[in-house]
Amino acid sequence: MAEQKLKYVNHPIPKKDAEAIMSGAPVYTDDLVPPGTLTVKLLRSPYASARITAIDTAVASKVPGVVCILTHEDVPKIRYSFAGSNYPGNNPFDRYILEDVVRYVGDPVAVIAAENEAAAIRAMKLVKVTYEQLPPVLDFETAEGNASVVHDEDDYFYQMDIGGDIKKNLLSSEGFEHGDFDAVFAACPVQLDETYYTKQNQQAMMETFRAFSYVDYSGSLTVVSSTQIPFHARRIIARALGLPPAKVRVIKPRIGGGFGAKQSLVCELFPALVTRKTGRPAKIVFTRHESFSASNSRHEFRVRVRLGAEKDGTVKALWVDSLENAGAYGEHAVNVIGLSAHKTLPLYGKASANRYTGRVVYTNTMAGGAFRGFGATQGCYAVETTVNKMARQLGLDPAAVRLANLPTVGEPMPAYYNETLNSCSLDRCIATGKKMIGWDEKYVPGSFGRKTGPHTYRGMGMAITMQGSGLTNLDACSVTLRLDDDDYYTLMIGASDMGTGCDTILAQMAAEILCCPVENITVDGVDTNHSPYDKGSYASSTTYVTGNAVVKAATQLVERMRDVAAQKLNVPAATLCFDGTAFTDGEKSLTVKEIGIESVNGQNDWLTVTASFSGKASPPPFVAGFAEVEVDTETGKVTLLDMVGVVDCGTVVNKSLARVQAEGGLAQGVGMALYEDVRYSTAGQLRTDSFMDYKIPSRLDLPNIRVAFEESYEPSGPFGAKSIGEVVINTPTPAIIEAIRNAVGVEIHSLPATAEKVYMALQNSKMA
16 A cells, blocks of 8 residues: 555544444434324235226225325326436336336335324225236246236337347347457367356345425425435436426435445335325335335346366456346346446456356346345356366366456456556455465365364355446536534535445545544535535445545645635745644644634635546455355255455555445355345245345354455545445355355355255265
8 A cells, every 4th residue: 555644544433423323312214204294105016917907995095094095097107217326327217106007016006195004004905906917927037038028118218228128028238248259268278158046135224215205495395215315316206206306305314224225216206296295294114024025136147157268277268148137127227237247357357358248137026226246246156156166177276266367457457348457456365365264274175175073064165356436437426525613624425324434434534634633524414405416325436436526625625724824824825834723834823713713704705615526437446255164964054154355445444444344245245145045936926025034144143254454555546445335245155155065065056055955956966
């Protein structure tokens, strides 16, 4: 890392809201609901595919306390997309708020608003709906060209050509090629062709989806929501309701977790619609069942990997072919699929040929959305598992294979939008991870690992990954920084802190430049009527994109204060030194406090600076992940004994918060690898719709997850920083899957690696 004497950045500053969280004081969306607010409930489809032929609300409307019941006949007929991403974009406009066609079990059919929850639920049960059932398409591998068409509406549209054909259930198709893959692959002495499957994992954040709405003093429709995308939410709400954006306001209080799920507009339109119809405040709170079955999830994937290599393990040709299940609606799906290749292929920098092909299909299952990793997770599992298999076939150490294939700093990465790699410590990450887990002492190549009991074996596995830092030439944000009437500052941002601590790390960056304690900087909450624009908290962007804007704003504010001080002291600005409390030339000085007081007394301008940033690059962070497991061959049970993640996120802005981010992401990756098993009935009913049926790892299921950092210095990042939010979830799955193979010799090509699946693989291998 470049030499810098940092006082606040690169230090474990406590979170600004730590005391409030520990004392139970933080205010979440449902805590802010005013008295007299209507409760909103949704009647949902029991069928995966059907046409509504009649709705009778007469009896339900007579339930005491019911204020209104709204159906597809009562809503604007405006196509929109749930996706909270840049506009215009490649998301299809394939939704109405309510429609006379339902496309998955759980699709909203009617909105019931009542004075209390009991009345709303009672009325919901009395609404009579007549359906014409249609044959659903549930298998995404047979969706394209299926006789059942998910979307056949005439007003479906998208804003750019995405290679789709909705009459055939094809949402999009895409690809790229660098070099002549066919020729290079054919010349390789080592050739692998493997296919893998991942499921629709749930984000499972603690706070379910919720929002409330009211008309404020200016007549604006105000929506208070637990959302990652306040400004995108304002735009989407305005479009779907046919309102001018200036008449919609979105406020984001504390968020109780999101992990990407709240990058979509899942619930906000329903209370907003009720407020528009009644003029009264209205709220909706999803049950856990609704959050599981009627929101969004990670996209289901099939990934085929073809790899060509030399006998020394040098990867020469790599092809990723991805098929993605969008579900019933297409939000985010087009963006997700490409990252299965763009954030896996570049890791093998010695390859002279890369190819990527991707297709996204509609099915009659719940729509996919954003989930930490956003396509890179699925691709990483497939590519890294294939590389591990190649190393095994050649009798090579998987860690050594990675080291021999790493991309080179200073060179472009053709598969990563041809961006130049300017920072990478992945070699050190691998070396540190090996040492932490005892790789050289414990790793035993071969069909079976170390025997630890009559029917238990231990094995080791590893993987590498990369992500990005925002979206190149797309993500944009602004921050406003002002000197208050004292030596205190207010930092106004539009980024949504999801509990990740972005309020704290952005204040650390400002404090570093303003030379003041972090406590002297107040970070304002997000209100689209008052906050500067930020595209939202997603795509691992806040540290890099918003952080760069903070650095610009703080630097400009110091110069503004310097100019004021020079004028007041009648000295050249260049002669003044700044120590955080005063500007001085050695003889004369003016304190920041004096400047602040004078600014509000009209003796100089009120010092406020707004700065913007849009990334011209998306520097990738990296992780080397290692796992050790024990497998019981009599039951198939896999016990994770050790999990190590070594992270290169550039300069670590806050070591405590970064460590928590990394530990949490690794734990989620463990869930994907071993536990999270989404299951549907043959009729399209989600069976795993509660924590009783959908297992995520608890503290008891996890080992002591260990994290280390190998800092690089990213020249385009704030203080050399890159992102960390998503990259940490990617390596556990391929590392654990390889550890199972290393322990007992079975390959798992579909997730999760449940005890039943491992046991059956063992039985089949014995029979073979």
